[in-house]
Amino acid sequence: MIYHLFQYFESIGMDFPGMRLMNYLSFRAMLAAITAVLFALFIGKKIIRLLQKKQIGETVRDLGLADQIQKKGTPTMGGIIIILSIMVAALLFCDLTNIYVKLLLFSTLWCGAIGFTDDYIKVFRHNKEGLSEKGKLAGQVALGFIIGLTVWMSNDIVVREKVRVEPSEQLTVDTVTPVNAGTYVNEDVVKSTKTTIPFVKNHEFDYKWLSPFKGAWGWYAKWAIYVLMIVLVITACSNGTNLTDGLDGLAAGTSAVVGIVIGILAYLSGNLLNSNYLNIMYIPGTGEVAIFMTAFTGALIGFLWYNSYPAQVFMGDTGSLTIGGIIGVSAVLIRKELLLPLLCGIFFVESLSVLLQRSWFKFTRKRRGEGVRIWSMTPLHHHYQDKKPVEGRVLIPKPVPPHHEAKITARFWIVGIMLGVATLALLKLR
Secondary structure: OHHHHHHHHHHOOOOOOOHHHHHOHHHHHHHHHHHHHHHHHHHHHHHHHHHHHOOOEOOOOOOOEOOOHHHOOOEOOOHHHHHHHHHHHHHHHOOOOOHHHHHHHHHHHHHHHHHHHHHHHHHHOOOOOOOOHHHHHHHHHHHHHHHHHHHHHOOOOOEEEOOOEOOOOOOOOOOOOHHHHOOOEOOEEEOOOEEEOOOOOOOEEEHHHHOOOOHHHHHHHHHHHHHHHHHHHHHHHHHHHHHHOOOOOHHHHHHHHHHHHHHHHHHHHOOHHHHHHHOOOEOOOOHHHHHHHHHHHHHHHHHHHHHOOOOOOOOHHHHHHHHHHHHHHHHHHOOOHHHHHHHOHHHHHHHHHHHHHHHHHHHHHHHHOOOOEEEOOOOHHHHHOOEOOOOOOEEEOOOOOOOOHHHHHHHHHHHHHHHHHHHHHHHHOO
C-alpha cells in the first residue's frame, strides 16, 4: 500500500526527497524484512498472552523423550504471528498488482486456513489427530492445482528468452522493470514449461521432453505434466516442513535460510542484467517475489525470538503448513523447484526418514514377524535426543551420549546454511 501510495504521488507530479527510493527493489525488500521482524516482536507477545489466557496449549504425547513432557501446555497456533507479519509487510511494500504477489498472498491464507483448522480440531475439540491426513492432502493438492493452472493460463506469467542487454546508462541493476526493459533488450515473450536445473550449460530443463506426444496433444501433455509437478512440489514442501517442526526453533530457523536463498534467486531471475550475466532464465516480475520472501524471512526471525529454546510458543500446523506452502509456491513461480531437494535438504531428509522407517518396519514385520526400525525414532531430529530404549531391533542406534535439543537445532541450522550456499553456487556450475 505504501508502494502504491508513492506511485500515486509520482503520477501526479509530486516530488520530495527520497520519494523514488520505492522504485528500488532492494530498498523495499529491506523495509519489508524490518517491518515483518518488528511486527512479529510486537504482536507476538500479545498473541502469546491471548493464547495463554484462552488456555490454548500444546497437547504432548508421551514419546519417551526427556524434554517432551516439559513442553505440555506451551501455547500453540503461534503460526498466526508468522502469517500476520508476512501479510502486513507484503501488503505495505509489494506491488499488489503483480500476479506472483497475488498468488503468494493467496497461498499464505490458504495454507494458513488448513493449518488453523487442524490446530482448532486438536485444541478445541480435543482430538489429538486433528484434521485427517486425507483432508490436509486434499487442501494441499487443491492449492497445487490452482497455482499450476494459473501458471498455465495466465498471460502475466511468462519467461523471456534470448535476452540481449544493450549498453545504456539508463539501465540500472536494481530498478529495471519489464516496462522499460523492452527499450533495451531483444526478447521473445513465451509461455514456457522450462525450469532451472544445475550442471548443464543453459541451466534449463523443459517438461515437454517428458511428453510422449507431439503436436497439439504434445502441447497439452507438457502442461499437464508441469501442473502435476507443481502439485507434487507444493504438497511435498508443505508436509516436509510440517514434519520438521518438532524441536524449538528448528522449522523456523531452517525455513528462514531457505527464504533468504529463494529471495536471492527471485531477485536474480527478475533482473535483466543479473540473469544475462549468470545466463539464467529471465522472468519478468519475479523481483516482487524477492520482496515477499524478505517479509517471509523477517517474520520467521521475529517468531524465533519467542520460539527459540525454551520455546514460549509453538507455531503449530498453522505455521508449519503455511511455511512449507510458501516455499513450494515461490520456488515454482521462479522456476527453481528442481533445486528444492538440495535447498530444502533438511525437509527432504526428515520426510525421507519417516517414509523409510515406516516402509522398512512394515516390510520386516511382514517378512520376519518382527518389525525392525532403521532409527530409534523419526522424524530424524528425534533420533538424536535422549529417550527411553525402544522395543525391538534398531539398525542405527541412537548416539551416546544423546544430544541436547538446542544443539540438534543449531547443527541442523548449520547444515541448512551449507545447503543454501551450495544451491547459490550451482548458478555458476555448468
